[in-house]
Amino acid sequence: MEIESQTESMDPSNMLPPPPGTFQDREDLIKHVRDFGANQGYVVTIKKSRKDRRVILGCDRGGVYRNRRKIEESKRKRKACSRLINCPFEAIGKKEDDVWVLTIKNGEHNHEPFKDMSQHPYSRRFSEDEVRQIKVMTDAGIKPRQVLKALKKNNPELQSTPRHLYNLKAKIRQGNISEKSFKSWRPNRSVPVNTTNPLEPSSKHNIHPLKVPNLIGGKYVDSQACAIIDVINPATQEVVSQVPLTTYEEFKAAVSAAKQAYPSWRNTPVTTRQRIMFKLQELIRRDIDKLAMNITIEQGKTLKGAQGDVLRGLEVVEHACGMATLQMGEFVPNASNGIDTYCLREPLGVCAGICPFNFPAMISLWMFPIAVTCGNTFILKPSEKNPGASMILAALAMEAGLPHGVLNIVHGTNVSFAS
Numbered sequence: 444m445e446i447e448s449q450t451e452s453m454d455p456s457n458m459l460p461p462p463p464g465t466f467q468d469r470e471d472l473i474k475h476v477r478d479f480g481a482n483q484g485y486v487v488t489i490k491k492s493r494k495d496r497r498v499i500l501g502c503d504r505g506g507v508y509r510n511r512r513k514i515e516e517s518k519r520k521r522k523a524c525s526r527l528i529n530c531p532f533e534a535i536g537k538k539e540d541d542v543w544v545l546t547i548k549n550g551e552h553n554h555e556p557f558k559d560m561s562q563h564p565y566s567r568r569f570s571e572d573e574v575r576q577i578k579v580m581t582d583a584g585i586k587p588r589q590v591l592k593a594l595k596k597n598n599p600e601l602q603s604t605p606r607h608l609y610n611l612k613a614k615i616r617q618g619n620i621s622e623k624s625f626k627s628w629r630p631n632r633s634v635p636v637n638t639t640n641p642l643e644p645s646s647k648h649n650i651h652p653l654k655v656p657n658l659i660g661g662k663y664v665d666s667q668a669c670a671i672i673d674v675i676n677p678a679t680q681e682v683v684s685q686v687p688l689t690t691y692e693e694f695k696a697a698v699s700a701a702k703q704a705y706p707s708w709r710n711t712p713v714t715t716r717q718r719i720m721f722k723l724q725e726l727i728r729r730d731i732d733k734l735a736m737n738i739t740i741e742q743g744k745t746l747k748g749a750q751g752d753v754l755r756g757l758e759v760v761e762h763a764c765g766m767a768t769l770q771m772g773e774f775v776p777n778a779s780n781g782i783d784t785y786c787l788r789e790p791l792g793v794c795a796g797i798c799p800f801n802f803p804a805m806i807s808l809w810m811f812p813i814a815v816t817c818g819n820t821f822i823l824k825p826s827e828k829n830p831g832a833s834m835i836l837a838a839l840a841m842e843a844g845l846p847h848g849v850l851n852i853v854h855g856t857n858v859s860f861a862s
Contacts, residue, residue: 455718460550464653472536484556502530607826653684660700661847677743689853697851701793701820709818722843739831756808763816790818
């Protein structure tokens with residue numbers, strides 16, 4: 444039994460993906476994923492990047508082929524930690540409005556974790572301060588071996604070799620030194636790799652969980668509430684995020700924002716409101732994997748069940764796309780002697796909805812798409828156990844063109860709102 448448990452601890456599935464969340468800028472997102480990966484025993488690198496819009500992160504095994512050109516492909520031998528084994532892990536950071544949103548496309552690995560991060564080539568990189576010191580000493584004419592000796596005196600654990608130093612000095616002499624060279628990431632070798640079983644409860648997996656903001660007047664607003672509720676991943680028992688118990692003042696601000704947005708929104712032509720729903724259903728189909736992954740992490744559904752949750756809600760959005768016909772009134776001439784009757788369907792004003800925990804996406808989509816397409820403004824209160832799907836749907840609604848204040852989101856429990 445002991446041998447069996449040791450084998451399981453080295454299983455690639457023990458390497459957890461970083462929890463999804465939102466970040467103020469791209470660098471914070473990348474640093475979060477890299478630091479979390481290093482703690483789990485894998486190294487994250489940038490695979491593709493469009494600096495102001497999107498970044499795709501993958502797992503870098505490190506190493507290269509030996510004698511790549513001399514040996515035919517079928518007989519090539521790889522080093523033990525070759526990056527060319529193509530680990531399937533992939534995380535995507537995408538800019539939405541003013542924040543960067545992290546989602547995990549594939550959290551699996553096809554290799555064992557590093558027991559010691561010094562095994563990876565990235566650990567031989569120079570830090571930002573070391574690059575600056577090398578540049579100053581190079582400009583002063585100090586010889587490479589003396590430069591390396593001075594660096595190792597300041598940092599005895601430095602693993603960089605003369606070859607790394609010569610390559611960097613060559614870039615400095617040629618004027619090819621860039622901001623990227625200064626900000627290259629190096630794993631912190633002093634942080635031990637976490638090899639605990641992910642099925643066991645542990646607070647190490649998410650030291651700084653994301654605090655979910657309110658959405659008020661089209662802006663993400665951090666709650667000033669002192670009381671918070673942890674959102675727990677049922678599979679790993681880790682804290683995914685923290686939900687604030689919205690204060691009375693913040694709730695009033697959401698109602699006020701909805702009231703201010705109502706007059707102009709009710710006078711918006713129904714065809715314009717329809718077009719937003721057409722765009723929303725397109726965006727939901729685009730991000731259905733992201734929504735399903737969030738539901739799986741926060742609520743525990745299987746990915747297939749989570750996708751079904753989203754698709755059943757999507758049917759209501761598609762129904763809302765026909766609102767021009769659904770909102771037509773009725774007219775009966777001469778219903779009685781000299782009397783005509785008619786019926787007008789008008790928006791009510793500010794509406795509200797409270798979601799249960801069992802269908803986080805479906806029930807949110809049962810509520811606000813129909814309400815806002817009819818010309819109402821809406822305040823949504825997601826379940827405190829899984830608020831992520833509602834937050835993603837609200838972001839997609841604003842991306843589709845929903846004006847600020849038409850949809851607002853506040854968090855809390857029945858106790859906080861009853862008071």
